[in-house]
Amino acid sequence: xxxxxxxxxxxxxxxxxxxxxxxxxxxxxxxxxxxxxxxxxxxxxxxxxxxxxxxxxxxxxxxxxxxxxxxxxxxxxxxxxxxxxxxxxxxxxxxxxxxxxxxxxxxxxxxxxxxxxxxxxxxxxxxxxxxxxxxxxxxxxxxxxxxxxxxxxxxxxxxxxxxxxxxxxxxxxxxxxxxxxxxxxxxxxxxxxxxxxxxxxxxxxxxxxxxxxxxxxxxxxxxxxxxxxxxxxxxxxxxxxxxxxxxxxxxxxxxxxxxxxxxxxxxxxxxxxxxxxxxxxxxxxxxxxxxxxxxxxxxxxxxxxxxxxxxxxxxxxxxxxxxxxxxxxxxxxxxxxxxxxxxxxxxxxxxxxxxxxxxxxxxxxxxxxxxxxxxxxxxxxxxxxxxxxxxxxxxxxxxxxxxxxxxxxxxxxxxxxxxxxxxxxxxxxxxxxxxxxxxxxxxxxxxxxxxxxxxx
Amino acid sequence: xxxxxxxxxxxxxxxxxxxxxxxxxxxxxxxxxxxxxxxxxxxxxxxxxxxxxxxxxxxxxxxxxxxxxxxxxxxxxxxxxxxxxxxxxxxxxxxxx
Numbered sequence: 001x002x003x004x005x006x007x008x009x010x011x012x013x014x015x016x017x018x019x020x021x022x023x024x025x026x027x028x029x030x031x032x033x034x035x036x037x038x039x040x041x042x043x044x045x046x047x048x049x050x051x052x053x054x055x056x057x058x059x060x061x062x063x064x065x066x067x068x069x070x071x072x073x074x075x076x077x078x079x080x081x082x083x084x085x086x087x088x089x090x091x092x093x094x095x096x097x098x099x100x101x102x103x104x105x106x107x108x109x110x111x112x113x114x115x116x117x118x119x120x121x122x123x124x125x126x127x128x129x130x131x132x133x134x135x136x137x138x139x140x141x142x143x144x145x146x147x148x149x150x151x152x153x154x155x156x157x158x159x160x161x162x163x164x165x166x167x168x169x170x171x172x173x174x175x176x177x178x179x180x181x182x183x184x185x186x187x188x189x190x191x192x193x194x195x196x197x198x199x200x201x202x203x204x205x206x207x208x209x210x211x212x213x214x215x216x217x218x219x220x221x222x223x224x225x226x227x228x229x230x231x232x233x234x235x236x237x238x239x240x241x242x243x244x245x246x247x248x249x250x251x252x253x254x255x256x257x258x259x260x261x262x263x264x265x266x267x268x269x270x271x272x273x274x275x276x277x278x279x280x281x282x283x284x285x286x287x288x289x290x291x292x293x294x295x296x297x298x299x300x301x302x303x304x305x306x307x308x309x310x311x312x313x314x315x316x317x318x319x320x321x322x323x324x325x326x327x328x329x330x331x332x333x334x335x336x337x338x339x340x341x342x343x344x345x346x347x348x349x350x351x352x353x354x355x356x357x358x359x360x361x362x363x364x365x366x367x368x369x370x371x372x373x374x375x376x377x378x379x380x381x382x383x384x385x386x387x388x389x390x391x392x393x394x395x396x397x398x399x400x401x402x403x404x405x406x407x408x409x410x411x412x413x414x415x416x417x418x419x420x421x422x423x424x425x426x427x428x429x430x431x432x433x434x435x436x437x438x439x440x441x442x443x444x445x446x447x448x449x450x451x452x453x454x455x456x
Numbered sequence: 457x458x459x460x461x462x463x464x465x466x467x468x469x470x471x472x473x474x475x476x477x478x479x480x481x482x483x484x485x486x487x488x489x490x491x492x493x494x495x496x497x498x499x500x501x502x503x504x505x506x507x508x509x510x511x512x513x514x515x516x517x518x519x520x521x522x523x524x525x526x527x528x529x530x531x532x533x534x535x536x537x538x539x540x541x542x543x544x545x546x547x548x549x550x551x552x553x
Contacts, residue, residue: 060475060545065523067553128552150545169544187525189540202529209502212552255552268496268530273504275468282462299468300553301502301522303529 027176028052030354031166032145032183033153033190035062037340038324038347039183040136044080045351047143051358054175055137055145056168058152063133065185067300069208069259070250071124071233072132073341076379078121080348081139085122089131091252092231093117094124096224099335100286102238103401106408107286109234118230126231126250126257132340156180156193156320162364163194163319178363179354181321183347186303188313188326196313196322202265204307204328206245209274210259213294217254223290224251235337238404239281243267244395247281248337249290258282258291261304261332263395274301304339306332306395309381309388315372318365321350331383333390333455334399342380349374389454398447402437409433465504469520477546480518481539482527488536489514496530497537522548 030046032039035057043055059065071094077084096113117123141147157165157174165176182190186205191197215223224232236247245262260278267274282291305311305328312328315321323329324343331338353371357363375381393399413429434441482505489495490512497506497514502524506516521542528539541547 058541058544059547060549064549065547067550130550130553152541152544187541200529205526205529207500207502207524207526210553252552257553264500264526264530265496267526268494268500270499273499274502275465279462296463296468296471298471298550298552300472300550301524303524303526 027165027178028054029177029358030054030179030181031056031175031177032181033166034058034183034185034324034326035137035140035147035149036066036133036183036185036324036343037136038326038343038350039181040133040140041080041344041347042181042183042323042351042354043140043145043147044136044143045348046355047140047145049355051355053140053145054177055140055147056151056153056166057137057147057149060150061130061134062137062147062149063130066129066133067208067210067302068129068339069210069248069261069304069337070126070257071338072127073124073338074122076341076345076348080344085120085125087135088125088127089135090125090127090229092126092226092229093122094126094233094250095230096226096232097124098232098234100234100236101404101407102236102281102284102286103405103408105285106412107284108404108408108411109286115230118228124233126233126252128252136344153184153190156190161318163317166190178358179319179321179368181323181347181350181354182326183324183343183350184326186305186325188322190320191313191322191326194317194320196315196317196320198313201307201311202268203263204305204311205264206261206304206306206332207264207267207274207301208259208261208304209278209301210257210299211278211296212252212255212257212298212300213291214255214297215291215294220251220254220256226251229253235335236281236287237399238401239284239287240400241272241277241280242401243270243272243277244400246337246394249287255297256291256294258287261306264303275299304332305330306391308332308391309384312384315375316365316368319363319368321354321368321371323347323350329380329384331387332394333387334394336387342384345378345380346375349378349380386456387454389450393447393450393454396447398439398443402439405437406433406439409436469503472520472522473549473551474520475546475549476519477543479543481542481547482516482518482521483538484514484516485536485538486513486515488533492533492536494532496532497527500526500530502526518542
């Protein structure tokens with residue numbers, strides 16, 4: 001399907017760009033599977049360097065299968081698309097960033113704001129992924145990549161040890177290339193098929209659910225204390241009804257997105273369903289006034305590879321690279337929840353490494369080794385390596401329930417005026433809240449040391 | 457479900473576009489489910505596609521699948537759930553996500 005072309009009408013025969021790609025009787029340089037941010041960044045780099053590249057997307061348009069938990073950090077785009085902020089389909093620029101801890105009926109929030117984040121070159125932005133991903137895929141198409149939608153890659157084609165292409169669900173839909181870049185998302189069937197994942201532990205995955213709630217933009221401005229195209233992102237702890245995970249609320253222009261991220265194995269064990277837990281969070285006094293009265297415009301869900309560095313597969317095979325969620329590159333490190341930037345960073349690195357490998361005529365795993373070097377010298381692997389302990393820490397019981405409970409309890413006692421009784425000392429408050437929340441001193445010290453070490 | 461949610465589960469799912477294909481991309485061998493004590497798929501599936509039957513089996517439908525993959529990862533009985541992507545161009549289509 002030619003980019004920009006509308007999805008084919010039901011029942012009409014599919015146009016066959018795969019045939020056209022093969023028409024010259026030769027393979028293309030690269031096939032990128034998945035037109036999310038990783039895939040489009042890879043295809044963009046390759047096309048710009050003059051390579052023939054097919055970008056396969058199983059959805060009817062890029063981004064149609066994608067949802068997320070809210071913020072795109074754009075610095076990685078600066079080199080790929082200069083002044084991207086003038087054209088990218090952004091909902092709001094995040095100028096206010098909050099971390100909220102909930103316990104019982106209590107809420108304690110750390111609230112940072114800076115209007116500087118609302119001016120170029122900006123920091124974080126909210127966007128609808130179907131809009132954003134399509135925009136980035138269009139960039140790749142403009143550079144010369146052939147974007148083929150409504151086409152599922154069903155497997156890898158091997159010649160000996162070398163991956164030489166993919167099979168698709170189109171009739172006769174085999175496509176050959178020097179390199180295949182798997183950007184096929186959290187479930188990466190291609191990376192699994194290639195044996196790059198040693199073990200797939202459900203504990204490394206969370207289920208994300210989200211409601212997009214319609215509210216007039218003036219109401220959003222008033223409720224969240226922002227104006228114009230400025231917006232808010234709130235990360236929430238202690239809101240998941242005992243299932244390890246976290247929550248989020250963020251603003252779009254005329255919708256608010258509210259969601260939860262829930263440990264997959266714990267969710268599978270429990271008797272609570274995701275939408276029930278989401279409803280519970282929305283009832284909390286800290287959240288309810290932000291979202292009430294709005295109509296649910298769209299419900300969505302996705303799986304998130306949260307395991308970080310330790311959960312990553314082998315990133316390189318013979319003729320095969322893995323990037324983005326397919327390589328477990330989502331960063332879920334408590335206060336940092338990032339994914340789109342890691343996808344773009346890894347996709348672009350895969351594109352560049354593939355370009356060099358093709359130039360040198362060696363697309364074996366060895367020839368593609370530049371991918372790892374590039375990732376290691378960038379934030380993609382250095383952040384993940386540095387923060388590799390944090391995902392476990394955040395999903396631990398201390399961070400999940402006891403810490404929010406203790407923080408809220410300390411705040412309550414500290415700010416509660418109990419005249420004629422004199423104010424209790426801070427030390428006594430902390431000690432009593434530790435006891436109430438079952439936090440032992442040595443656990444607190446141990447976890448704090450881990451956190452300090454883990455956050456580098 | 458209505459005891460828990462402001463909106464019914466049906467209303468919730470009605471907000472999502474699904475371009476349903478003709479062939480199922482999920483199959484469940486529910487003879488295996490009868491011996492499963494965990495049945496993680498039932499709570500883990502955000503679309504609530506797996507429903508236990510009174511005779512110990514599991515019925516499912518594939519039409520309103522978010523394609524997240526949670527069911528097949530959560531399933532601890534080898535071979536009980538066979539899940540793949542639907543045919544290209546079909547399945548869930550997100551818009552404001």
